[in-house]
Amino acid sequence: xxxxxxxxxxxxxxxxxxxxxNPGRQDDGLGNEFIYLIERWIEKEGLPNIEVDSNYQLxxxxxxxxxxxxxxxxxxxxxxxxxxxxxxxxNPSASRIEFTMHTVSASFILDLCHKxxxxxxxxxxxxxxxxxWEFKEGITDAAQKNLDKAIDFLKGILKNPQxxxxxxT
Amino acid sequence: MSRKITIxxxxxxxxxxxxxxxxxxxxxxxxxxLHIVEFRGxxxxxxxxPYWEAPVLVERLCGICPVSHHLAAAKALDVxxxxxxxxxxxxxxxxxxxxxxxGQFFQSHALHFFHLASPDLLFGIDADPxxxxxIGVALKHKDLAVQGVLMRKFGQEIIKATAGKKIHGTxxxxxxxxxxxxxxxxxxxLKGPDPLNADKMVEWASGALDFFxxxxxxxxxxIDNFSKFPSSHxxxxxxxxxxxxxxxxxxxxxxxxxxxxxxxxxQEYTQYINEEVRPWSYMKFPYLTHLGETDxxxxxxxxxxxxxxxxxxxxxxxxxxxxxxxxxxxxxxxMCMHYHWAxxxxxxxxxxxxxxxxxxxxxxxxxLVTIGKKQKEGVGLIEAPRGTLFHHYRINDNDQIEMxxxxxxxxxxxxxxxxxxxxxxxxxxTGKKEITEGMMNAVEVAIxxxxxxxxxxxxxxxxxxxxxxxxxxxxxxIDRKSK
Numbered sequence: 001x002x003x004x005x006x007x008x009x010x011x012x013x014x015x016x017x018x019x020x021x022n023p024g025r026q027d028d029g030l031g032n033e034f035i036y037l038i039e040r041w042i043e044k045e046g047l048p049n050i051e052v053d054s055n056y057q058l059x060x061x062x063x064x065x066x067x068x069x070x071x072x073x074x075x076x077x078x079x080x081x082x083x084x085x086x087x088x089x090x091n092p093s094a095s096r097i098e099f100t101m102h103t104v105s106a107s108f109i110l111d112l113c114h115k116x117x118x119x120x121x122x123x124x125x126x127x128x129x130x131x132x133w134e135f136k137e138g139i140t141d142a143a144q145k146n147l148d149k150a151i152d153f154l155k156g157i158l159k160n161p162q163x164x165x166x167x168x169t
Numbered sequence: 170m171s172r173k174i175t176i177x178x179x180x181x182x183x184x185x186x187x188x189x190x191x192x193x194x195x196x197x198x199x200x201x202x203l204h205i206v207e208f209r210g211x212x213x214x215x216x217x218x219p220y221w222e223a224p225v226l227v228e229r230l231c232g233i234c235p236v237s238h239h240l241a242a243a244k245a246l247d248v249x250x251x252x253x254x255x256x257x258x259x260x261x262x263x264x265x266x267x268x269x270x271x272g273q274f275f276q277s278h279a280l281h282f283f284h285l286a287s288p289d290l291l292f293g294i295d296a297d298p299x300x301x302x303x304i305g306v307a308l309k310h311k312d313l314a315v316q317g318v319l320m321r322k323f324g325q326e327i328i329k330a331t332a333g334k335k336i337h338g339t340x341x342x343x344x345x346x347x348x349x350x351x352x353x354x355x356x357x358x359l360k361g362p363d364p365l366n367a368d369k370m371v372e373w374a375s376g377a378l379d380f381f382x383x384x385x386x387x388x389x390x391x392i393d394n395f396s397k398f399p400s401s402h403x404x405x406x407x408x409x410x411x412x413x414x415x416x417x418x419x420x421x422x423x424x425x426x427x428x429x430x431x432x433x434x435x436q437e438y439t440q441y442i443n444e445e446v447r448p449w450s451y452m453k454f455p456y457l458t459h460l461g462e463t464d465x466x467x468x469x470x471x472x473x474x475x476x477x478x479x480x481x482x483x484x485x486x487x488x489x490x491x492x493x494x495x496x497x498x499x500x501x502x503x504m505c506m507h508y509h510w511a512x513x514x515x516x517x518x519x520x521x522x523x524x525x526x527x528x529x530x531x532x533x534x535x536x537l538v539t540i541g542k543k544q545k546e547g548v549g550l551i552e553a554p555r556g557t558l559f560h561h562y563r564i565n566d567n568d569q570i571e572m573x574x575x576x577x578x579x580x581x582x583x584x585x586x587x588x589x590x591x592x593x594x595x596x597x598x599t600g601k602k603e604i605t606e607g608m609m610n611a612v613e614v615a616i617x618x619x620x621x622x623x624x625x626x627x628x629x630x631x632x633x634x635x636x637x638x639x640x641x642x643x644x645x646x647i648d649r650k651s652k
Contacts, residue, residue: 024229056235056336060284060303061322115307116314135214 012049013161016066016121017154019054019075027130027143030077034128037151042158050158058104063113069121071161073154074106077143078127085150087157087167090123124167126150188590188612196600201591203583203616204450212573220246220564221343227560227575228337233280233622235337236273236328237553237578240266240415241560244549246343249564251541254436255416261534262345267415268526269331269340270551274414274519275370276324277554278471278512281620282377283317286509289614290384294391295607313380316373320516323358323365327523330354345538355527367524371485374517378489381513396505396592396615399424400585401457401466402473405552406432410479412490412518414552420477421457421467426501430457435550438559444576454583455576466584469556470619471511476501483525486518505589508618553578555620579621589615 017038019031035054042050053065058074066072074090092111106125114120128150130143139147157163191200215226224242228235243266248254258266284303291310292301300308307314325335330350332338340346359367385392403421407413419438421430430441444453445462456465467473475494481487493502493514502511526532549560556578563572593615597608 022229059321060280060318061325064318064322111304112307112314112318115304116311116318 013070014068015050015071015073015158015161016069017050017052017073017075018062018065019052020057021077022056023137024135026132026134026136026138027140028077028133029137030128030130030139030143030147031075033139034075034126034147034151037147038154038158041151041155045159047158058106058109060104060109060112062104062109063116066109066121066123067113067117067119071164072121072123073126073157074123075126075128075150076106077130079130079133080127082127082129084146085126085128085153087124087126087153089167090125092120122164122168124164126154188616190590190594190598190612192598198591198595198599201587201594202449203587203590212575215570215573217569217571219568220249220562220570221568223560223562223570223573224341224343225337225339230577234273234277234553234555236269236332237551237558238560238575239332239338239341240270241549241551241553241558242562243341243343244416244551245547245560245562246549247539248436248547248549249544249562250343251543252344252539253541254434257539257541258345259534259536259539260531261349262537262539263415264526264529264531265331265346265349265537266341268350268523268532269328269338270415271519271522271526272324272327272331274324274554275374275516275523276321276328277620278516278519279317279320279324279377281554282381282509282513282516283313283320285620286617287313287317289610289617290381290388290509294611294614295605298606298610301610313377316377319364320370320373323370326365327358330358342538344540347537349534349537350532352533355532358523359527367520367527371517371520371524374513374520375485378510378513378517381510385510392506392510393504395611396589396618397503398505398588398592399503400468400588401429401460402476402501403430403457403467403469403581404474404477404557405435405550406478407482408432411482412474412478412480413482414474414515414519416551419550419557422477422501424501424503426476426499429460435559436548438548438550438561442559442576444580450583452580452583453576455581456584467581468585469578469581470508470554471515472502472505472508473556474552475511475514481514481518483518483521485521486514489514489517505592505615505618508620512620555579555622556581577622579619582619582621586616586619586621589619 017035019035021028021031023029023032032054035052039052042052090106090110092114093107106123110120110123129146132140187204189202189204190198193199211227211230215223218226223246224239227238227242230238244255247258252258283306288301288303288306292305303314328338329335332340333348340348363369401421401423403419405413405417406420407417418432419430419435420428420432423429433441441458442455443458444455446453454466456462457467458465475490481490493510546563551558558578559576561574562570565571590612593612597611
C-alpha cells in the first residue's frame, strides 16, 4: 500500500492530476479546463513524473488508473459555499455506491482501489468554485478568476509535493 | 387500508426514476407505474445548429453511452451528405466505426454485469444493501471486480483509439471517420500490456458467461420465473439474419416467433413506429403502428437481439447462442432475467469482434470519407448496448438542423419495464402486510435487467437523492425514508 509522500530524492513521486466535469454545462467544465491549462505548464517546466487526465465523470476503471500513483489530485467544480477554491484530503468511502455510475465520487474510487488492489495513493480533491451550470460551453468570468487562482496555487504544490502534508487532516 | 408505495429513485440504474405501487384494502396490487420524472429536451437543443455538429453535440446526452449517440447521429448524417445508408462508407470508415462501437458494447456490458447486476446474483435480492453492491463484490469476489474494472478499461481504450477521447470523442464524421488506427495502437490491443489484450478479454468474457450459467443452474426458479411475461421483440439484423449491432434492417417478432416487422428499411421507420404520450411520465411509449398502442409494444436490447437474429457471426458467441436458443426450444425467450445471459453472450461477441477487427488491415487505410449528393433528411439506426437507438434529422437550406427526433433505447423498453414492475409487485407484494427492503429491491432488479439509462432517455437535471415514501388510501404521506 502506498500512501506516504516519498522523502527520498532518488525516486520521484508519481503524481496524477485528474480533472472531471461536463464542459457542456458551463462551470461544470472547470476540472477539464484546469487540466487543459496545467498540462502546458507541466510540459514547459519539464515535470515527467506528473501525468494528467480529464474526463466527463469518474468511473470504476479510474480505480485502476490511480492504483500505481503516489499522489492523486482530483479537480472538480464546486457548488459549495467556498470562496474560490479548496484543497482537501480524500479518504476512502463506499458511500453513494448504491447509486448510478453517473455519481461516482473520488472517495468511492479510492475505496474501490483499496479493496481490489490493496493499495491507495495519497489523494486530494481540488474544488474550484463555479457559478453557472446551463447547457452551453465556456467558463464564466467569475469562475475563470477562481480557476486562475487555483492554477497558481497548484503550481507551487507541484514543484514541492511535500507541502501537501499540511492538507493531510 | 389501501396504500401507495413509492420507490424513488430506482438504484443502480443510470438516471432518475421512481416507482409507485398502489395496494387496495384487501392487499391486492391495483396499479404500478415506473415514472420518469426528469425533463427531456435534447432534441430542441440541437435545432438550429449546423448539421455536422450533431455527432459531437448528441454525445452530451450521456456519459455512459456517448458512442452510441455519436454513431447513430453520424449514420443519419451519412445519408444527408450522400454517403448512403450505412453501406456507402469506405472500408476504413466503416470498420473504424465498428471497432469503436464494439468497444462501447464491451465496456458498457461489463460495467452493467459486474458492477450493477452481479451484486444481486452474488448476494441475493434480499441481502443487506450494505454489502449488495460493487464494494461487496470487491470484498468477496475480488477477481470478478478486477476483471470488471479492466474489461471496462479495455473498452474505453478502444474508444479512445477510435474516437480520440474516452468520452465525447470526435472520430465519426458525416460520411466516415477522421482517423485510422495506427499499427502501434493495434499492437497495444493485441499484445498488451497483460492482461489488457484482446485474447484476455475474450477469455474473461467467456468466464463471465460461465459464471452466469453456473449461477443459473443453482437458481433456476429465480432466473427463469422472475418477471417473466410474453412480449414482442425488435432489433436490427443483418440482411442475412445475422446479429449485427452496427447496421442492418429492422426486424420484429411476436412472443411466438412470428415476424411482425419483416426486415424493413429503417429509413422508413416512421411508417412502422409511433410514440404514445402518457401524462404521468416524461418518457414516451413507442409501439408498432400496425398493431396499435395496446398490442404494438415490444422489447429491445440483448434479449430482443438474441430472439430476433438467426445466428451470431462469431464462433464462440454462436456456440453460446445455440445453447441459449435451445433452452426455449427455439422459441423466443421471454424471461426477464435472461437479459443478463443474453448480455453476456453479446459481451463475448463484442470481444470476438474487436479481436477480429484488429487483425483487419483495412483499419490502417487512408481513405476515410465518402460524400455524394446532399439530402435534406436522414435516419441513423444502431443497436446501442441498451437496445435499438433511432436518430432522425432534417436540415434546412442553410445546413441547420430544423427537426430532430431521437427514440433512445430505454424509451423503447418503457412499456416492458412498466410490465416488469407490475409482474414483480403483483407476485411479491399481494396480500403482504409489510413491504420489505428486499421486495422493493426485487422491483429494482426487474428494471435493472433492462439496463435502462434514464438520463439518456430524458436528460437528467439536478441531484438524485434516494427517497422512499409510503402513502395511505388518501394519498397522505405516512412515512418517508431517504439515504
